[in-house]
Amino acid sequence: MASLALSFTSKKEDESGLSSYYNNKTTIIQEARVFNESPISPRKCRALLTRIVYLLYVGETFGTQEATTLFFGTTKLFQHKDSALRQAVYLAIKELATTSEDVIMVTSSIMKDMQPNSEVIYRPNAIRALCRIIDPSMAQGVERFFKAAIVDRxxxxxxxxxxxxxHLFPNAKDVVKRWVNEVQEAVSAKQSSSFFGSGGGGGGYLGFGGSSQPSGPQSIQSTSNIAQYHALGLLxxxxxxxxxxxxxxIQQLGGGKSGAGTTLKNPMALCMLIRYAAKVMEEDPNVQKQMLDLxxxxxxxKSDMVNLEAARVICEMKNVTSQQLTKAIAVLQLFLSSPKPVLKFAATRTLAALALSHPTSVATCNVDLESLIADPNRSVATYAITTLLKTGNEASVDRLIKQITGFxxxxxxxxxxxxxxxxxxxxxKFPAKHVSMLGFLSGVLRDEGGYDFKRAVVEAMFDMIKFISDCKEQALSHLCEFIEDCEFTKLSVRILHLLGIEGPKSPQPAKYIRFIYNRVVLENATVRAAAVGSLAKFGINASDSSLQKSIxxxxxxxxxDVDDEVRDRAAMYLRVFNQKRLADIYIKEESVFSxxxxxxxLVAYAKDPTAAEKPFDVSTVPKISRAQAAQEAARPSTLDMIGVPAPKKTQEAPAAPSAAEKQSAYAQQLADISQFSSYGPVLNSSANPVQxxxxxxxxxxxxxxxxxxxxxxxxFNVSNTLPDTVLExxxxxxxxxxxxxxxVEDFIIPLTSLTSSNSPDIVYVSFTRTEPDQYAMASFQCTLKFISKELDPSTGQPEEEGYEDEYQLEEVELSAGGDYIIPSYVTFGAEWxxxxxxxxxxxxxxxxxxxxLKAACDSIIEVLNMEPLGGTESPSSTSVHTLQLSGIVTGGGGKVLVRCRxxxxxxxxxxxxxxxxxxKQEACDLVVAAVGG
Structure with a gap:
């Protein structure tokens, strides 16, 4: 009854607001005097420490003076032998150490509990607390304690x-690296001793609610070998x-082709090893065969977790063949009938991703996937039906869509x-089934949902309008109905823009006018401005003169209108209605400046000391389509230096910078180097670094x-991957x-020092063009020269003596198209x-x-580095194709267009x-030379 009363009391306190007072920062600081009482009350101190940790957990912050007072008050509790209290003390000082001052003073007290002869239950907590408290320069002093703890049984x-x-590694790399032998031993060791040893408290891991007296020997034995997981990650x-x-x-720990000889017994450690194998395969395709055997x-x-991770990695391998996928798909197929929902979910998700690239291989699982459509776990059912959509045939489309609609x-x-x-x-894939698919999309478009969901539906309709002409009229009608009640401004603007492009081309353009003008009357200023622009396109592009008068x-x-943007747009469009030249520029033109x-x-022009002598040449600025401009505007601005090699992509990697953003970043990077200050603006930079x-x-x-x-x-972006070597x-x-x-070579800007920690870094080599009007094309043999010195493991400083060395690199070529031509968007027919x-x-x-033909198109685009503007039929489905390209030649070469039949x-x-x-004729000769070379 006492416990029941306590629970009711707590609930009542929470309802009346007393709980907020109980966990108030000021109240806790006042009650901290309990740490100074004599004798110490373990129960009161544990309760107060729990409240301190709770406040830190929920985001409360203590000032430096407050944290320091609490920290040193807490350390006074070291004199008490209560094991549960000691654990709470360690947890509190570990959290307060980041804010408090002079925390290093408590190091000696903590190190007493790290001694091998101390209570086993104290040592893990002492190790974790010491890691947060010591300065990186002190890491070497506690090295022997850490080494002994790493190999502890x-x-x-x-x-x-x-x-x-x-936690120590980022700030004390050299010290932690010396523990590699102990870490290797921890990876190989099998730990089966009791988790807390003979001195553990009976109150759980933290012991907040346990008895103040130590209990007898623990009977629970650890068979998880969890230390292998942590040791492998550190190694x-x-x-x-x-x-x-x-x-x-990976090869040593993998255990060979069967995997039976592996020293790793922990499934999580094996999963981590599998992920490391995936990284190695991505970085070095030459070891793919060895890794695939593992x-x-x-x-x-025997572990399902390991089976799934291995199957997932095989399915995500680059250039994986259907034969290599057979065993992995067989394992995933077995999991589809597993009674465990998590296994079914993981298997269906992996198969859904694989179906994008290998639908035929995944099709063998279709019978098992169909049985999962009615699975009570809707996440599993979603992935199952998604996979079936990617692997099914045309006859099954209607049936699948009907099943999807239900849930x-x-x-x-x-x-x-x-x-x-x-x-x-x-x-x-199946354009003949567009009626049922468009009906499904229009139905879900009317359902409740967030922005990402509605945007996905709208984008799907956009693709249908673009690639399936038979459904254009119906899809536009559905979109018109959607914007009547659309709550997302961005989607309304995009749809209005599309209506302005496609509406005037339809047989009955007038039927879209009402929907567009409704937006002018009923929506916010952003949508009204977009609607005005869409109406103007109807007025300019429509062939019906009566429609033009109505517009x-x-x-x-x-x-x-009350908004100046709307008024200004309307005034401008009315002004250009009767002037064809202006209409072509402001309404019909499909390209804009990047x-x-x-x-x-403009920045380079402003910094050029000779800028006052000549006007800014806008013809050298590449153009992009309006769709690309919208994507560029949505991308976060990047003026950071991007000349060095990019890091490996992660699952949540940010969007890569566009070509124009790279050019902007390179221009700013070069402008900061004094040796290039007299060179003027950079005309062009390579789109992608050459390996x-x-x-x-x-x-x-x-x-x-x-x-x-x-x-x-x-x-030259140079990286040194050797951790114990410095290049000078x-x-x-x-x-x-x-x-x-x-x-003719001018000079070299070398690197004074390059280690693995500060790499990559940049070496510049400058040449003068003896004939600036000519487009120099040449090949260069390149050699990396340096002085190699070993790093002293104790001090981390390079040795005094080194040896000269050189490293032969691949040839560097100046090519006609890739280096002298900038892609630029134009309306090809009119410009041609x-x-x-x-x-x-x-x-x-x-x-x-x-x-x-597709391979030929890809090769020509790569060689010429020009903007592809489409052409005739898709090159993958016909034996005849016309490719249209556009670009600007640097150095005043002007525009150049290419038509490839x-x-x-x-x-x-x-x-x-x-x-x-x-x-200019020089531009023609340059393009012909690029293809002919």
Missing amino acids: NPSISTAALVSAY YLIRKQDRMAITKM LEGWLRH MAEISDEFKVIIVDAIRSLCL HVLLSRCLD LAALEAK LTENETEYQITCVKHIFSNHIVFQ QVSVIMQPTSEESGL DRLRSGPSATETFALSAMDS MTYSRGQGVTLELGVRAE
Whole structure:
């Protein structure tokens, strides 16, 4: 009854607000005098420490003076022998240490509990607390304690030391690296002793509510080998920079093809080892065969967790074949009939992802997947039906969509998006079934849902409008109905923009006017402005003169709008209605300037000391389509230096910077280097760094080329992956393979020192263009030169003596298209006709090595580095194709357009007719030379 009364009292206190007073920071600080009482009351102190930790947990902050007072008050409790109180003390000082001052003074008290002869229950807590308190410079002084704890037979002590080493590693790398032998031993050791030993308290892990007296020996034995999981993670962290050591570690711990000989007994440790194997395969494809043998062995492991992780990694391998997937898919198929929901969920999710690239291989599981459509777990059912949509045939589409409709209201928006994306890809796969799929999309568009879900449905309809002409009218009608009640401004604006493009082309454009004008009357200012722009497109592009008059009347009414943006747009469009030239520029024009590129060139122009002598040349700024401009505007701004190699992608990696953003970042990066201040603005930089070394080598070098009006600068991004070696006086020696390269070396900006911690870093090599009007094309043999010195493990400083060394790199080429041409969007038909009377060239080439039109298109785009503007039919489905490209030649070369007419014959490859039109003859010659070379 007492406990029942207590529970009611607590609930009553919570309701009346007394609980907030009880856990008030001021009240707790006042009650901290309990720490100074004599004798100490373990029960009162534990309760107060619990309240302190609770406040920190919920986000309360203590001032420096408050935290210091509580911290040193807490440390006075070390004199009491109560084990549960001691654990609470350690937890509190560990949390308060980040805010308090002079916390190092308590180090000696903590280290007493770290001694091997102290109570076993104290040692793990003491290790964790000491890790938070000591200064990185003191790590060497406690090294022997950590080494002994890492190899301790008690798993609680070992795991505490290993996890603490994780926290110490960022600030004391050199010290932690010396523990590698002990960590290796912890990985291999089998720990089966009691978890707390003979001195554990009876109050659970923290012991807040346990007895104040130590209990007898624990009977629970640890068989999880959890220390292996922590030790493996720390071992990888220590050896992370040495790719060969990581590969060797995986092979040694993997246990061979069968996986039976592995020393790792903990399933989580094996899962982590599998993820390391996946990283190694991604970085070095040469070891894929060895890693695949290990993964297939783990498919037969007794742990379901290990089986799933191995199957997932195999399914996500690059360039994996159907034969290599057979065993992994068989394991996943077994899990589809498992009674455990988590196994079914993991298996269906993995198969759903694999179905995007290997639908035929996944189709063998379709019978099992169909039985999961009615699964009570809707997450499993969602992935099952999504996979069926990707692998099924055309005859099953109607049946699957009917089944989906039944449970769409029962699942979250996250899974609704997954299903809509599957329908989106199915629309393009089976266009004949567009009626049922469009009906499904229009139905879910009327359902309740968040922005991400509604955006996915709208994007799916956009794709249907773009690629399936038969459903365009119906899809536009559904979108018109949707914006009547749309609560998301962004979606309304996008739909209005699409209506302005597609509506005037429809047989009855007038039927969309009412929906658009309703937005002018009923919506917010942003949507009203978009509606005005859409109406203007109808007035300019519609062939019906009466419709133009109606649009003129509607826009005139918008001149009285309360928002200045709406009024200004309406006034501008009314002004250009009767002037074709202005209408073509402001309404019909589909391209706009890339804002990132425009900003970079304006900044460079403003910094150019000769800028006052010449006007800004806007023709050198590349253009992009309005759709690309919308994406660019949504992307976060990036002016950070991006010249160094990018880190490996993670699952939540940020969006990669666009080409224009890269150009802007490079321009700012070069402007900060005094040696290049007289070069003027950079005209172009390589779109992607060129890899000059293999992935598994100890030095990683990439090259970026920067084109100036009279100079060319080569930027070498150099990475040192050897953790115990420092490179000094690092430079790159470039030797042209031809004497008539048209380039003369100016100088090299070397690196004074390069370690694995400060790499990658940059070496610059500058050349002068002897004939700036010519587009120099040359190849360079490159050699990395440096002085190699070993690092002293005790001090971390390089040794005095080193040795000169050099490393041969891949050749660097200056190419015609990739380095001198900038992609730029234009309306191809109008621009092609405009350049009819200008310089032109036509050549025919036989591309015998190309086995398809798609491969030929990809190769031409890569060689010329120009903006693809579409063409005729898709190159993957026909033997005849026309590819249209547009670009700007740097250094005043002007615009250049390319029309590639291609035919494919089996056995003979691709025949290419290359047509070029440009503003200058040099641009035509450059394009022909690029393809012919």
